[in-house]
Amino acid sequence: MTDVELDRDDCTVLSGTLDDPYTGDTIAFTRGRDTSDDVQIDHVVALADAWRAGADRLTDDERLVLANDEHNLVAVDGPTNNRKADRTAERWLPPAAAPTRPPRSRSRPTTSSRSPAPSTTLSPPR
Known part of the structure; x- marks a missing residue:
């Protein structure tokens, strides 16, 4: 987030601007009863997924480290995070990372001007 205003505790974000990595949108955030869900902190690798992958075997201290790993936490658009x-x-x-199709050509050649692909012969290793 940019233009962040923090509460006196230096932890609670009161306002800021988020360039959302999930949607590509810019979100002007102001903390409040009707707006606080607009921006959420997401675990990129969901804790439930980590649990299914073996985090259930971690100690309590290791789980705490996993849950608060700054490399796995990112501020994102709240509704999109809920859908995730x-x-x-x-x-x-x-949505911003979803694959897109290349643009389709509007005109199609009536005859092929391509040469046939050269044949390839594989030799056994020496």
């Missing part, structure tokens, strides 16, 4: 829930990257990608 605890899905893995295999099951959910942010």
Whole structure:
């Protein structure tokens, strides 16, 4: 976030501007009863996913470190984070990262001007 205004505790964000990595949108955030859900802190690797992958075998101290790992926490658009829930990257990608199709050509050649692909012969290793 940029232009961040913190509360006296130097921890609670009162306002700021988020360039959301999930949607690509810019969110002007102001803390309040009706707006605090607009920006959420997401665990990029969901804790439930980590648990399924073996975090259940961690000690309490290791779980605390995992849950607060700054490399796994990111401020994001709240509604988009809610749609992500605890899905893995295999099951959910942010809208801004979703693959797009290349633009289609509007005109198609009537005859092919391509040469046939050269044939390739594989030799056994020596």
